[in-house]
Amino acid sequence: MxxxxxxxxxxxxxxxxxxxxxxxxxxxxxxxxxxxxxxxxxxxxxxxxxxxxxxxxxxxxxxPAPSDVVPAAWALLHSPKLPMHLLSSLTRVLVGFVAASVVGIGLGLAIGRYRAFEDTLLPPLEVLRPIPAVAWIPLAILMFPSSEMSMMFITFIGALFPILLNTIHGVEGVDPRLVATARSLGTRGGALFSEVILPGAAPAIVTGLSIGMGTAWFCLVSAEMIAGQYGIGYFTWESYTLQNYADIVVGMLLIGALGMGSSLLVRRAGLALIPWYRMEASQR
Known part of the structure; x- marks a missing residue:
């Protein structure tokens, strides 16, 4: 044997x-x-x-041609302002993303699970969802006492709705038989959420977090148009006003690279926390 x-x-x-x-x-x-x-x-x-x-x-x-963009990118890499630009943008995006993650996942779990929350919270959120980030700028200036908080709010709005909708769809997509089986075994309340609903919705939540991180960077230029002296979005907009066209492309590419890298990092970290989903995907 x-x-x-x-x-x-x-x-x-x-x-x-x-x-x-x-x-x-x-x-x-x-x-x-x-x-x-x-x-x-x-x-x-x-x-x-x-x-x-x-x-x-x-x-x-x-x-500008790539032959013009490369020297401009090299100059930015050696600029003493680059660390401040990066730090400012990363802080605004991360604060907005973390806040959107907490609010989006919390509301998504509630709306996806309970009809009362769906009927009372989802309609106003659906009205707000199509409003672009640029349209929020005047109201953000009026709502918050500092421009920094206003910029973080814009990135929060950009990341919120992808996280919220994916969480709702993930909760609604949980197999009802799993919920019924858990209930028959005596699982109730918070244990049902933590042991059945949340693990079942986790793949969709991870997808929403990845998309939300990308949209937060997407809204960064709109956010940093409000005010400030530092930030990749501010650098891009300032380059346009100063007619430094090569720097515009450099700022765009830098935002794209940071957005792609951070979205990939969020997705990899999320998938590492849900090994059961990776095992199911490998068996398909």
Whole structure:
């Protein structure tokens, strides 16, 4: 019997190793294809901007080329203001995101689980949801005594609704049979939430947190238009007013990189906390 088990284990190890050998070249090819796609886009951008191509409905006459953006990015990296820009933007985004996470998950669990909260809280939230972040700027200035709080509020608004809606959908998507089984075993109240509802909704919540982090960065430029002397969004807007067009692209790319990196970090951290979901995904 032990010999049979050892043979089976050896065969499974060999199959896994063979699968890894097959997947490694495929992953390398995919990575190279993605890099090539990015380089192709940069090349097209360089040609269009360098030759001031005009397509009628859009023109590249004033668009800086990558050859202009690279020196501007290098200058920003060596600027003494860069740490303050990064610190200001990161603080505003993180404070707004954390507040949106607490409020969005809390309201989402309540609305998704109880009809009374759905009937009383969801309608006004749905009215507020389509309002863009820019439209909140005048009201934010009137509501908060400091411009810093106003900017954090704008990032909060940007992150809130993706987190809220994904949490609601995650709670509503929990299998009713799991809830019925837990109740039959005597699980009630907070234990039902912590042991059944929250784990079942966790994958959707993680998705909402990842999207919310991205939208918080998306709203950063709108937030930092209010006031202030530092911030990546403020740097981007100031570059436009000063007609430093290459710096505009540098600020945009920096916001994109920070948003992508922070969203990926949030998603990876969230998935690490829900190993059962990763096991289900690997079995599909």
């Amino acid at each position: 032990s010999a049979i088990l050892e043979a089976a284990q050896t065969a499974s190890i060999r199959r896994a190793a063979a699968g890894q050998q097959i997947w490694r070249p495929a992953r390398l090819i995919r990575a190279l294809a993605r890099i090539a796609a990015v380089l192709a886009c940069v090349g097209i951008w360089q040609v269009l901007a360098e030759h001031h191509v005009s397509l009628g409905f859009v023109t590249f006459a004033n668009v």
